[in-house]
Amino acid sequence: MERDDLLVTAARASIVAGLATLDVYRSEIEVEYKEDRSPLTLADRRSHDIIVGRLIATGIPILSEEGRDIPPAQRSRWRRLWIVDPLDGTKEFVKRLGEFTINIALVEDGRPTLGAIFVPVKNVLYFGRLEDGSFRLDDPAAIAALAADAGQGDAPAVLQRLRTHSQKLPVDVAAHTPYVIVGSRSHATPELHAYVDRKRSELGDVSFVSAGSSLKYCLVAEGRADVYPRLGPTMEWDTAAGQVIAEAAGARVARHDTGEPLLYNKEDLLNPWHVVTRRNA
Numbered sequence: 001m002e003r004d005d006l007l008v009t010a011a012r013a014s015i016v017a018g019l020a021t022l023d024v025y026r027s028e029i030e031v032e033y034k035e036d037r038s039p040l041t042l043a044d045r046r047s048h049d050i051i052v053g054r055l056i057a058t059g060i061p062i063l064s065e066e067g068r069d070i071p072p073a074q075r076s077r078w079r080r081l082w083i084v085d086p087l088d089g090t091k092e093f094v095k096r097l098g099e100f101t102i103n104i105a106l107v108e109d110g111r112p113t114l115g116a117i118f119v120p121v122k123n124v125l126y127f128g129r130l131e132d133g134s135f136r137l138d139d140p141a142a143i144a145a146l147a148a149d150a151g152q153g154d155a156p157a158v159l160q161r162l163r164t165h166s167q168k169l170p171v172d173v174a175a176h177t178p179y180v181i182v183g184s185r186s187h188a189t190p191e192l193h194a195y196v197d198r199k200r201s202e203l204g205d206v207s208f209v210s211a212g213s214s215l216k217y218c219l220v221a222e223g224r225a226d227v228y229p230r231l232g233p234t235m236e237w238d239t240a241a242g243q244v245i246a247e248a249a250g251a252r253v254a255r256h257d258t259g260e261p262l263l264y265n266k267e268d269l270l271n272p273w274h275v276v277t278r279r280n281a
Contacts, residue, residue: 001058003114003129004155008146010082010104011116011127011162013054015147017047018102018120021087025096025120043093047086047102055082060106063265064237072267080108081265083240089213098122099212105240110263112244117214126218127162128169128248134221135166169249170223170279178205182216182225184232191231191273217242220278221249228276231256236269242276250279 001009024043048066055062063070064084075081082104087093089100098121105115114129125143128134137143142165146158181199183192188210200206209225217239219225230239243253243262253262256273 002155003131004159006058006060006106007114007116007127007129008155008158009054009058010106010114011118011125012146012149013051014102014104014116014118015125015143016054017050017086018118019147020046020050021093021100021102022120025093041087041090041093044087044090048084051084051086051102051104055084055104058082063269065235068235068269075265076267078265080106083107083112083237083264085214085237085241088238089215092212097212099215101213101215103214103237103241105244107240107264110265111261112240112247112264114248115241115244117218117241117245119215119218126169126221126245127166128245130244130248132248134169134245134248135163136169136171136218136222137162137166139165169221169245170251172223173280174223175280176226178207179203180207180209180225180227182209182211182219182228184210184212184216184230187232189232192229195229195231214238214242214245217246217253217276220251220276221246223249223278226278229256230271230275231273234271236264236266236271239271239274240264246276252277 021043024041052062060080060082061078062082062084085103087100088103092099102118105112117126123140123143125137181196196208216228220228246253253274253276256275262271262274
C-alpha cells in the first residue's frame with residue numbers, strides 16, 4: 001500500500017471504531033478490570049475488533065495492549081507495524097467525561113511516521129504524517145463521508161478533500177501569556193506537580209490545564225498548550241499516535257532524562273518519562 005492509502009485507512013478505521021464506542025458510551029457501561037486494576041469495557045473490545053479488521057488488509061502487523069504478549073523476538077523482525085490504542089482514556093470514558101480517543105499510528109524503524117486520533121464525543125479527527133504535517137478535521141459531513149466509505153475515490157483524492165476541510169496544525173503560533181502546561185486528568189504524579197511549581201517560580205504566570213487521553217498531545221500540536229510533561233508511566237500504544245501528530249505539527253517529543261526521541265517496538269514496551277514541547281515554545 002502507498003502511504004496515502006495507509007493514512008486514509010488509519011483515519012477511516014479510527015472514525016468507524018470511535019463511532020462504535022459511542023453506542024456503549026450512551027448506554028449502561030459494564031466495566032471489567034485488568035490485572036493492573038485499570039478498567040476495560042465492551043467499547044474497548046468493539047473498537048479493537050473494528051480496527052484490526054480494517055488494518056489487517058494492509059499486511060502490516062499490529063501491536064496493541066491486547067497483543068502485548070507477542071514475543072519480543074518475533075516483534076523485532078517487524079520494520080513496520082501499526083501501534084493501536086482502541087480506547088485511550090477508559091477512566092474518562094467510564095466517568096462520561098468525553099475525553100477519550102481512538103489512536104492508530106504506523107511505526108517504521110522505531111519511529112511513528114503517520115497516524116490518526118479520533119475524538120468520538122467531539123466528532124474531531126486529527127491526522128498527519130511527518131513528511132507533510134498534521135491536520136484537525138471537525139467538519140461533520142467530511143467525517144461522515146470518510147466513515148461511510150462512499151464516493152471517496154482514490155486515496156490521494158481523499159486526502160486532498162480532507163485537508164481542504166481541515167485546519168493545518170499548529171493553529172495558534174503566538175507566544176502565550178500565561179504559559180500553558182497541560183497534564184493528565186487521571187494520572188497526575190508528584191513529579192508533575194513539582195514540574196508545574198518549578199515553571200511557576202521561573203515564569204511567574206503559568207496556567208495548568210487538565211485533559212485526558214492523547215488529547216494532551218493534540219493540544220500541544222495545535223499550539224494551544226506550550227508543554228506536556230508526561231512524568232509518569234505510559235506504554236507505547238498510549239503515545240505513538242500522539243507523538244506523530246505532535247511532531248508532524250512541529251512539536252518536539254523527547255525523553256525527560258536524555259532529551260532523545262522516544263523509540264518504539266522496544267523489547268520492553270514501557271516508555272520512559274517524556275516531555276512534549278510545542279513549536280517556538
